[in-house]
Amino acid sequence: MFCNTSKEISGLGHGMKRKEDARFLQGKGNYIDDIKLPGMLYMDIVRSPYAYAKIVNIDASKALAIPGVLAVITGRDLEKYKLHWMPTLMSDTQMVLPTDTVMYYAQEVCVVIATERYIAADGVAAVEVEYEPMKAVVDPFKALEKSAPVLRPDKGKTDNHIWHWEAGDRAATDKAFEKADVVVKEQMYIPRIHVASIETCGCVADFQPVGGQLTLYMTTQAPHAIRTVLALVAGHVGLSEERIRVISPDIGGGFGGKVPVYPGYVCAVAASVLIGKPVKWIEDRMENLQADSFARDYHITCELAATKEGRIQALRFKTIADHGYADAQAAPSKFPAGLFSICTGSYDFNTAFTEMDAVYTNKAPGGVAYRCSFRVTEAVHAIERMVDRLALEVGKDPAKLRMENFIKKDQFPYKSALGWEYDSGDYHTALKKAMDTIGYNKLRKEQAEKRKRGELMGIGISSFTEIVGAGPSRQFDILGIKMFDSAEIRVHPTGKAIARFGTKSQGQGHETTYAQIIAQELGIPAAHIEVEEGDTDTAPYGLGTYASRSTPVGGAAAAMAARKLRDKARKIAAYLLEVSEEDLEWEPGKFFVKGAPEKAKTIQEIVFAAYTNHPPGMEAGFEATHYYDPPNLTFPFGSYICVVDIDKETGEIKIRRFVAIDDCGNIINPMIVQGQVHGGLTQGLAPAMYEEFIYDDDGNLLNGSFMDYLVPTAVESPHWETGHTITPSPHHPIGAKGVGESPTVGAPPAIANAIVDALSHLGVTHMDIPITPQKVWKVLKEKGVVKAV
């Protein structure tokens, strides 16, 4: 691991304790619900009990009769200000509040504003809404049938098809499939899930009627983007960007779910503007689960073509993407399917074609990148499942088959069949390390013996390649704003610093890792660098934190800004030491004269001189800003191996071991990386075995609370065994790649592959996640292993 600074400086490679944790561990965090302003009002939301219904009438009289209820705001009220619809990030539109029709279960119908939180809830219960239910469109395949009701005639649609997207060479791929010795095919569903962060969403909107300023405290991963969006969509009612201040306080988990603008935020802003008082809105858990953006929900037909030895020749994926009633995905504008075209994975072949059709249904809108760099999780699950499927077909060990198909270390930078340029990788070493750590060959022997005794044990591998750090401005923008990010460093005369960023930590540990990057580059101890994010009045412009972009983009900006300062420091040091700049050498923390190390100036002395004795002709002060436009994305990777034992009478699955070898390039803080990997693996376990939204035929969400939406806990989590290899990114200033999402992306196929492997001798080739005990039992019954009563 790269580490050349003292513990005092704590640059790269030091596992320093997180600077932010003191306040979190002592209950002194400042979350959205901690914000209380004088005269603040409370908002609560009336939600639809139907997935698809006409609103016949809203009678608010009983609610308005409750003392303390000040207003009930409906879509008709917002319509007067043309605020009843809002744009999504994907050039679609969604309702703020409906005027005529509700389109999904738990949709916002109207809002109640009251003097107290409890009174607002009583108001919600007292609002009488008359609905005329209609037959909901729930299944995305049926939604595409001619007979299906058209859900978005307002978009000029005559069917429920939103868009078609494709990548690769269709003709060449079809030809490769015709010629192939072996073709394997599976229909897969990557279920609709939810980020379920500990803190739900909420805001306090504080509009000052006299000056027209709006301060919006909000649970957002991208405060600057939110300010710009507000200015763009509400400019016509007087909200102008210089008078909008978005403050994102401490956030209790985002995972992509706090990127979108939800109707509740807009309603709270509208209410504050209309009433002229601060309005607080905090979602409860059920609202958060039922109405906020989902993730995944891809139905993928997967095919691989290969030689009879199992050498992959071509890939063909066809996806139906269920977006609910609006395409409210959070993805870069030019990428309707996100970065799904990473689906060729870690494997070396030239021919691929993937296509996708997005569909409207009567479900909550969304498609957020849940701890995933825009649809990478879906892509990785599909390819890693299919590689195992191919191994089964050709009768080859899945580890061996992977080794034979991996892109080789000397092929990087590698141009993938679907057009990405992978920056660096060493897949063979990572898999070998995972196999050695877990004792792979011994486990295979044990499995063979257990099978003879009728016991069910499985081993699953996932050798994933991620694509993160969006992104280069030639390809990546959100609503036209390029996906650069920024850092501003201001070093005070005594050598202590404050650094501000356009990103926003939600638990990632930016206050520590950004400080370490600056410490590495400038030699100022990380402990002396304050990191601040989330206030649009003070932070430089940036697009925020999601898609593992903070280290690849924000972290790079920090390094580049620090290097500008180091260049200035060199000039000052040369002036102070009366030598030329070329005569100076840098070691973290000081410049010294080549061959005369006793003649040196520390960074602290240099900074002090920048304020007290700066060279003639040079600007005083010690500040720098950098807007970093990455030349490419980064491609973290890893190999995970999972071992499961299955109780064949109950179908219960026990993860006996799970080894995760990650490669995220140079490591900034190994302790934080390990923490990220542990959390990510648990969030990968979740969809693999527990989480899935289940809708009935009428579009009612059947598990919209934590009673039935099963978020795994420490009890369900196995002991995670983590390790790493290090293959630096060649284009990133400090060789780092980003790690927060690798485990979420890599874990589900490792677990699914292990379970399918345990059952493969019975003829099982695929199971959709989440793989639950009852699903396993059903398969065992179908295969005659167990009997029904």
Place this chain on the structure above:
Amino acid sequence: MIPQSFQYEAPATLAKALSLLQQYGDAKILSGGHSLIPMLKLRLATPEHIIDISGIKGLSYIKEQGGYLKIGALTKESDLEESRTIRTRYPILMDAAKMIADPSVRNLATIGGNLAHGDAANDHPAVMLALRAEIIATGPNGKRNIPVDEFFLGFFTTALQPDEILTEIHIPVKKAKTGGAYLKLERKVGDYATAGVAVQLTKDDQGHIAQIGIGLTNVSAAPMRASNAEAVLKGKSPTDELIAKAALAAARECDPNADLRGTVEYKRAMVKTLTERAVRLALKRAK
């Protein structure tokens, strides 16, 4: 997730609680609150009055006395877990207490509340059926003992009268060669059972099963006794074949609903598997 307004009373004595109950007529009793409060927050329960009995002294104890294990209604699940008496002599109760929800719930939830709620998904009803317990209810005219078989009347319905409070549970004190077990299949920690099986049995000197109680969790509208399964094993020497036959009987006599926890077929199969395993574990513990 905010309850409708209600009037809250927190009497210091049982007598005061009983008089308030009579006075209001429709009041709900709150003890640990882990069944009632979620219903209040979802506005599924909208009582005008709530009588919080958790502050009443003298209703929390675990003691063996007069041929019974007596457990006060306000005894918390965590008290059961930590009790030496329970741990060493009544493993079936220990099994159940450990499987109820999670530690933060068990630190507040009470055994009396778990029973009085009348929910077939709760874990103690099946355990009490297996143990052939008596439920002690206190009303304006004093106490009455209700055999557990007469306590659970139907879906969320018990034999408690509106003016009565569940105050104590009597369990026959442990005899020689007696063992018990409670097994529960759950989707994740803290979940209600997909199926749960409680078994308590006593062997005679010949190794025959002299007495047996089998209770089932969450596979019927009301908590149920697996009488047919008990009949298969009672008085018999427990062979593998008989245990399997009893398990099959339990699976056939239960009446589960299909829901997110499983199909009817899956739940019956789980009752069968868990019954076999619980009987074996109880036999092992009865040595």
